[in-house]
Amino acid sequence: MTPQEVQAATREGAVVVDMRPPKPFATEHIPGAVNFQFNRADLADRADLALPRDAAYIVHAEPDPIAKVAIQILGDAGFTVKGYLEGGLKGWKAAGLATAALPLLTVDDIRQRPDDFLIVDTREGFEYRYGHIPGSTLLEWTEPWSAMAAVTDDKPLALVCGDQVRSAYVASVLLRLGKKAQLVFGGMADWTERGYPVEKTAKSVQR
Amino acid sequence: MIFKQYRFEPLAQASYLLGCARAKEGVIVDPSDDLGAESYVLDAADLGLSIVGVFETHVHADYVSCARELSEMTGTPLYLHEAAKGLVKYDFTSISDGQVFDIGKVRIQALHTPGHTPEHTCYLVSDRARSDDPWFVLTGDALFVGDVGRPDLLVGDQALDVMDEATRARTQYESITRKLFSLPDYVEVFPGHYGGSTCGGVNMSGKVSSTIAFEKHFNLALRQPDAASFAQFVKDTAKPFPDNYARIKSYNLGLIAKDEIKGARA
Amino acid sequence: MTDIKETKLLDARGLLCPMPIVKAGKEMKTLAAGDILKVLATDRGAIADFPAWADDTGNELLEWKDQGDGTLVFYIKKGED
Numbered sequence: 001m002t003p004q005e006v007q008a009a010t011r012e013g014a015v016v017v018d019m020r021p022p023k024p025f026a027t028e029h030i031p032g033a034v035n036f037q038f039n040r041a042d043l044a045d046r047a048d049l050a051l052p053r054d055a056a057y058i059v060h061a062e063p064d065p066i067a068k069v070a071i072q073i074l075g076d077a078g079f080t081v082k083g084y085l086e087g088g089l090k091g092w093k094a095a096g097l098a099t100a101a102l103p104l105l106t107v108d109d110i111r112q113r114p115d116d117f118l119i120v121d122t123r124e125g126f127e128y129r130y131g132h133i134p135g136s137t138l139l140e141w142t143e144p145w146s147a148m149a150a151v152t153d154d155k156p157l158a159l160v161c162g163d164q165v166r167s168a169y170v171a172s173v174l175l176r177l178g179k180k181a182q183l184v185f186g187g188m189a190d191w192t193e194r195g196y197p198v199e200k201t202a203k204s205v206q207r
Numbered sequence: 208m209i210f211k212q213y214r215f216e217p218l219a220q221a222s223y224l225l226g227c228a229r230a231k232e233g234v235i236v237d238p239s240d241d242l243g244a245e246s247y248v249l250d251a252a253d254l255g256l257s258i259v260g261v262f263e264t265h266v267h268a269d270y271v272s273c274a275r276e277l278s279e280m281t282g283t284p285l286y287l288h289e290a291a292k293g294l295v296k297y298d299f300t301s302i303s304d305g306q307v308f309d310i311g312k313v314r315i316q317a318l319h320t321p322g323h324t325p326e327h328t329c330y331l332v333s334d335r336a337r338s339d340d341p342w343f344v345l346t347g348d349a350l351f352v353g354d355v356g357r358p359d360l361l362v363g364d365q366a367l368d369v370m371d372e373a374t375r376a377r378t379q380y381e382s383i384t385r386k387l388f389s390l391p392d393y394v395e396v397f398p399g400h401y402g403g404s405t406c407g408g409v410n411m412s413g414k415v416s417s418t419i420a421f422e423k424h425f426n427l428a429l430r431q432p433d434a435a436s437f438a439q440f441v442k443d444t445a446k447p448f449p450d451n452y453a454r455i456k457s458y459n460l461g462l463i464a465k466d467e468i469k470g471a472r473a
Numbered sequence: 474m475t476d477i478k479e480t481k482l483l484d485a486r487g488l489l490c491p492m493p494i495v496k497a498g499k500e501m502k503t504l505a506a507g508d509i510l511k512v513l514a515t516d517r518g519a520i521a522d523f524p525a526w527a528d529d530t531g532n533e534l535l536e537w538k539d540q541g542d543g544t545l546v547f548y549i550k551k552g553e554d
Contacts, residue, residue, distance in 0.1 A: 042488045046489065046492060189518065
C-alpha cells in the first residue's frame, strides 16, 4: 500500500502495526501506530495473546521482505491484515506525511526523579509480584485496549517491562489513546543490574 | 556479542552476522546470494537486530554475492576496501587499512591483506563488553584453516587480471606473515571458505574455525621458509579452478547482469 | 556441570518474553509431580521470569545457567499438585 492509501485506511479505523524494534519506533513512527516487534518463532503466539481481534491491521516492517512474512504469519493466525506500507518510513516521509515520537527514558531517569512519573509495569502478574519497582502499578500487556484507556495520566506514564519489548507495545497503545506515555529502555533488566531496590508482593495462594 | 556463522555447504562458503545485543544492531560479512539477502534480514529480525552495514572481505569469484541487494534493502552502507575503486563498477563505501567500526560494544577493525585479491581485507573483532583486546579475525579468503586463498585466479581480462600471479603470491605471504601472524596467538580465525572449496589448496581443513597459533603450527603453506617457496607450494597444492569463476567475478564486480551469470549454481 | 536428568526438553530459543514461560506452563501440565523440565531460551528476560514463575506456581527452579553462547538453560521440577 502507498503512504496515501495507508493514511486513508487509518482514517477509516485501520491500525498500523509497526513491527520494528522499540528503539527505531521510539525515534519516529507513523502517528497512531502500535509497536509489535517481529520475529518468526512466536509472533503468532504473542499477537494471539495481545492484539485485539476486532481491528484491521496494516503492517509497517522494514525492509519489505519482513513485512511480507509478517502478513503471512498474522493472516494465518486469523488476523485481518489489509496490506503493508511499501517503502517504509522513508516513503512515508517522502510523501510529506508527519511522524510521531515516543519519548525514551533510562532507569536512572526514573530512579532519580520518581515523583515526576507514574511508573507502570507491563509484565505478567507473577513477574510483578516477584519483584517490581517500588511505587509502580501493574498493567499487563495482554489487557484489552479498553482497560488501557482507563489509565489516568496526571503525570507522564513511564512504561516498564523485562527489557522494552512489551512496554513499547503498551506505550504505543497509550499514545494512540492520547495518553502521555514514555518508554523506559532497558526495563527491569537494567534496574536490577544497577542494584536498585525491588519490592515484592505477597503471592496469591492459588496455583 | 551475537555471532553467527552461516555456511552454504555446496560451495563450502561462510558468511557472518556480528551484533551487539544491547545496541540491537548488527552487520553482515560476505553475504551469499545462495542464501539470499532476505534470509539474513529475517534472521537479524529474529534476533531483534537492525542491520546497520554490510562488509565484504573482497570481491568474490566463486559465489554470487548479495551484498548489493542487502545494502540496498536495508538502506545501509556496503563496505569494501578502497583498492576496489576503479575495479568495481557500482558505488560502495570505501574503507582503509586500520579503520575502526563500532556497533554497540562490537568493534571491527579493517586489516588490509592483499594477495588473494588487491582489495582483500580481514576484519579483526573485539567484544568490548569483555575486553578491548581482539577476540577473532574474519580472514575471508586470505587465510583458511590449514591453507591459504589461491593467488592464481587470473582471467587475462583487464578488470579481472590485476596483479600477476607471482606478485600476488608474494603479497599474500607478506600479508599473512606480517599482519595476521603478528596478532596474539589466541585470536580465533574464522575463514570465508573451508573443506572442499576450490578457493584454496588441497590442505584446506573442513574445520570452520581455528586460531592464529594453530595456523602458525599446522598451516603447511605458511611453514615454508620464504615467499618464493610459499608461492611454489601453493602452486603445487592447488585445486581445480572454481566453477564459472570468471562470470561470477564479473557479476560481483558489477560488469555483467545477474542473468548473464549462467550455470553459476545448481 | 550438572548431572540433572530431565524428563522433558522444551526448546524455547528464539522466543520473545514471556513466551518461554507460557510454553513452559503448557509443558508442565503434561508432566507428573517430581518430573523435571529442561528449558532452553535465548530471551534474557527469562532470567528474572523463571524464578518468579516457579515461585508463583509452586514449581521448583533447580538450577539455571548461561551457556555463554546466548543460550540459557533452566531445570524446573514440577511441584505437588
